[in-house]
Amino acid sequence: MATNKRRSKNPLEVHGALWLSAGGASLAGHGRIELLRAVAEHGSITQAAKAFGMSYKAAWDAIDTMNQRANQPVVERSIGGKGGGATKITDFGQRLIARYEQVHAVHQRFLGLIEQGAMDLDQEFSLLKVLNMKTSARNQWLGTVTAVRAGAVNDDIEVALPGGQCLAATVTRASTESLALRPQMAVIVLIKSSAVMLAVDLTGAVSRHATASKAAWRR
Structure with missing residues (x-):
């Protein structure tokens, strides 16, 4: 006590x-x-x-x-x-x-973030959590890169979330190199709300999307 x-x-x-x-x-x-x-x-x-x-x-x-x-x-x-x-x-x-x-104002804020998020010695230190990123993207997750698969032009990146879910992202080869993405690396995944699509019947949605695309192409 x-x-x-x-x-x-x-x-x-x-x-x-x-x-x-x-x-x-x-x-x-x-x-x-x-x-x-x-x-x-x-x-x-x-x-x-x-x-x-x-x-x-x-x-x-x-x-x-x-x-x-x-x-x-x-x-x-x-x-x-x-x-x-x-x-x-x-x-x-x-x-x-x-x-x-x-x-000075930014410096004081940074010190405050460190004090709030990093001085608990019972918790693992994470610089990304300390930085507490503020962006226009409301959907953001802290995760760990589990796989980097190189493609001809773009690379496929897999990110594991703390809850066990897995996110997949496609980025350019230049982005992979500039961000130095690699397995076991901590990252923050940002997703614009306009890029989110919801579907109940995923197979049907994909089929309808393909049909619409073909029709548009013919026109």
Whole structure:
């Protein structure tokens, strides 16, 4: 009982930090991106540093490092002039902030999926289950390839489902090679709803389909 309580109170968790690099050198992480946001808001490295709770030197060193390592400057400073100079985020810097936030959101979702689907050590790990694919195809099954039969143009692929059912698919040879399909490989089978056909009398349906095809061909 004590072991079960310990498991429920202290589940395994996944944590990770996202960093951008340029030329193999660290460019920016969450902290530096937030610093850039502060500079954009206050228009001053001094004010941004105060709002961020760090010294001016540390803030300037971080920004200077980003300017040196990025393909383009992320912050520009103008000295003197009527307003006494200004600091602003460049267009490149603004795009960098926006893109980091987009990637960060995906990164956090991925960490959440891992934590939900892979941290139960009593269950077998499956990357496909973790990814939790979202597509427009509502009919999708996780299975295992049991056979790959090569044809002259297309290949026949058989997939076994967890419940014991078997699915058969015909794919091009190029698809077999690009997906590296092979027996014992875990796959997700996607079927468009428009591709599903239901028949009560399969023999009769096939016969009627063949007759209709011949009639259409004659016309």
